[in-house]
Amino acid sequence: MKVVFMGTPDFSVPALEALVAAGHQVAGVVTQPDKPKGRGKEMQITAVKKAALSHGIPVYQPARVKGNPEFMTKLKEIDPEVIVVIAFGQILPKEILELPKYGCINIHASLLPKYRGAAPIQWAIIDGEKETGIxxxxxxxxxxTGDMLLKTVIPIDEEETGGTLHDKLSAAGGPLIVETLEKLEAGSLERIPQEGESCYAKILTKSLGDIDWSMDAAAIERLIRGLLPWPSAYTRLEGRTVKIWKAGVLPEQGEKTAPGTVAAIGKESFSVQTGNGLLEVKELQPEGKKRMDAGAFLRGYPLKMGDVFERKQ
Incomplete structure (x- = not known):
């Protein structure tokens, strides 16, 4: 099929590569504009642009696709049979949605209708789901909210992080979109309306990672995994930020103290009181330092029973 592909981050790349490998005519790739990054503010191209250029595919980078007559004219010139969209980063207007013969097909990182929105991967972990998918x-x-076509189910492991689940779902998107287009062209796809339980996966912010120690230890541990590698979960000790990278959950031990209080210290980890249970901290990153295991932290920092981790004010 003649395809226009719309995507931006590395999550989108396996789907583009799969379409090319399957022999589809990817006549154009649309991605977000290049942006300055880092201290030197050097212009960085998107992951999708890099992949497209490696295959000699024309790349278009409109700042806005909505209300852009020049871009719309270009799309009409290309005349795609289908537009495939995955993590593009812009809302498509009605005139684009209605342009291709076979419509616009989105690859979404959840088992719809659950987790519509911007951050379905991370929220599935934070909420304690046992499985998710594409x-x-x-x-x-x-x-x-559109009609569903095909799904791939991915189990969520007990130690799954936002990063590891991102990679699994990204890899699953390629085979699924190839199968979808094959059946779409053959006329054998069933359109399934979105019915039943739904929820919205709101966008991630840095403040989301500010640990509320009054929560259950299990909920905090899921938050830590879900927000890894970005924006990460954090707390404060003596006024300085401490990121928590890896933790476990332990039952209450002895008399319960105030949430955020150091309740136990071992050689390779320490535990903090939560609203229900103890959070065993295994890896962390003090402000201005590198990520380290808790044992190394304890050997270099005089942490004491009764010290208190706090939320940022």
């Missing part, structure tokens, strides 16, 4: 769907003007 859904291909027809795009409409609503946010992730």
């Amino acid at each position: 859904t291909t769907m027809y795009m409409e003007e609503g946010l992730d």
